[in-house]
Amino acid sequence: MEWWVFLSGFFVGLTTLMLIGIPVAIAFLLVNMVGVYLLWGGFGGFNQLVLSIDSSISTFILVPIPMFILMGSIMFHSGVAMRMIKVIDQWLGFISGRLAVLTVGAGAVLATLTGVAMGSVAMLGSTLTPEMEKRGYARSLAIGPVLGSGALAILIPPSTLAIVLASVGGFSVAKTLVAIVVPGILLALMYVTYIVIRVKLRPQDAPQYEVEQVSLSVKIRDTFLYLLPPLSIIVLIIAGIFSGVATPTESAALGTFAAFVLAACYGELSPAKLKLSLLSATKLTVMILIILTGSASFSQLLSFSGATSAITSWATALDVSSITLMMMMMFLVLVIGMFIEQTSIVLVTMPIFLPIIHAMGWDPIWFAVVMMVNLELATITPPAGLSLFVMKGVAPPDTTMGDIYRAALPFILINILLMAIMIAFPQIALWLPSKM
Template sequence: MDATTFLVLISALLLLALALGLPVSFTLGGIAVLGVLYVWGVKGLFSIAQTAFDEGTNFILIAVPLFVFMANILRCSDLADDLYHLVYTWMGRVPGGLAAGTVVICAIFAAMAGISSVATVTMGLIALPSMLSRGYSKQLATGCVAAGGALGILIPPSVIMVIYGTMAEVSVGKLFMGGLLPGILLAAIFVAYSLLRCLKNPSLGPPVQERFSFAEKLRALKGILLPSLLIIVVLGVIYTGVATPTEAAAVGALGALVCAWVRRRLTWQNFNEALLSTLSITAMVMWIIFGAVAFTHVMAYAGATKVFQDAVLGFGVSKWWIFFGIQVCLFFLGMFLDPAGIIMLTTPILVPLVKTLGFDPVWFGVMFTINMEMAYVTPPFGFNLFIMKAVAPPEVTLDDIYKSILPFVGLQALCLLLCVVFPEIALFLPSLMK
């Protein structure tokens, strides 16, 4: 069987398995095993097992459970209560201020946690009922929480970036720094959108009536101290080159424990729940990685990756048409698959093509991540949309959530376009790293 036929057959099996709803990890691993048996026989199984084992012992992957544990500890530390009180006192009297402030809190949590679900769940339980009870539009309130929560994909430290960097063999530290300015830019776009809509139509986000003295506002600022310190330490040691992302993850996990202890929330029950949740999420991620590595191994050795690359380059179009074609394909995949699965499916095929086209691998990784952030909130199967439905009050329907997120998906696309037109947004900080 030639490489072209092998690629077509493997792709057909993959699409069929995904259409049947089979888990991505076992789909990739199962197809890899079938491919090895067909091409090399039973002796080839040892090769993919060894490859998967070698990848699983990659030092950088230790950052995954550490960042997830850090996020789970922060979730139970009640830092969000102080942050929301800060937003309420300082921004509550501005039309749309609570919505804009919710996005800011989500960005802060993104810079502490590494996964998007923490901010989405936390703000869905705290900010969403508060905004709805004060007359905020359901669509504006739910959209801000869902889209703001997804910032955890882009703003470092990001577990998705760790996975992408591992699969694409790109510096995770540079990916982290590359995602920082685009993440801040996207958060600023969300904030500006919320404020401008409410300034134009105050009924969408009426200002709160309660007044606070300047002394009360100053006291509320203490809520930002612990989060700021944790963010500065974790990102600072990566940026300055003092620590690798994995070592920074260990520092962050320890810092999260200290935060929970200072707030007297470090109970055995919370600690146990954080460990169990970390174990569950890490196991899921590692199984996906094992399956993807085996799949990549088979595709590469059978020559299928080279066939795909030659076919795309054979179109004879500009590299930018190919780039935007890739982004459109990733966007549509994001409607139906989770970001980790998309990374595992596409990275082995796309990264060699991107390098051949001459795109900066860090810049492309950031563009990929922005697209994966869109995947978290794109109907019909955006992960954050179902989290929102689970934590939202009963009067908020799934249809409300779907409608609420559409403007924010457009804003995410705008951010991606800005980073394409001005690549320095993503490349400035990585270029300064030691």
């Protein structure tokens, strides 16, 4: 079988299965099974498939995934996140576009706790969007920051997707987690800058309103009680990984333990909330691990069919600069991201991209950071970004998909601008990991 026939058949089969509603994990498995049958000698090849599945998830590098998910789940369901958002709200005062800026800050907080974009969008969209519309905010400004800040969950550590990307690509998990810190903060600042400038130019988009006065003593008290403790957990996790004192796995375990202790100190570790946290964390972890099982076998099938060497030879023979080649690869990811979710994009593209990365001599951590910024776009890119549909579900009843698409556009452009900056200035992403 020619390699291009196999690759075309794979994508057609995967797309068809996903369009008819089969979960992506099962779709990957079914398509891989067909490929194994055709390329590895019929039913005998399934023995190798089982070994590939076992080796793909029986690795210590993936242990941080369930730990970080459980940590975020505990903090989310115990109400730690809402306490943090309330404290941030107290400090914002009368800033222009206050609620929109609060949305970005809340999204950054939820990003450090949940690591799941859809969860942040659902929570912020159901609470802050109606409040902004009630205060007279333009609909695009009431929806856009929710979509943009929800996507921050992918780019602010501890990011589950960063661990998945690093494990699939064979990159350093520790360096990948540390490398996304600066881009994540930079993106949040770019969002806030856009909101403030827009409100200055178009004050009618965010009318001023009376804000409840909170004394300085109350602000300071609540900051020490409800903001600093959970943030300290995140800072200690990143500091432990950065300094080399703890591995990502050890940091994840310590962070999870600290989250349990913090929830208990707040009196929120009831049996019901504990059960809910464990159940939601287990569901998400199993889903991610099942999807990961398709990566190793897909990569092996690509190599066996000759697709890996053929695509690498074609890419390196192109008469274009390395930056142009990188932009072409990112454009491909951007187009794919319009239709499928991020983990699937990683599993589909990384086995194809890895040989090109090595052949071009690119720093894999730099590529991973640029890829992460691009994957963030997949959640809010029309027509099928998952966060767009979540937003439709929680937005006011008269909100149309056209409203949501228009609201997402400025934040899509900001993400593309950040991606261009990362490509043009790699040291922004590589400076912090170089200090490890």
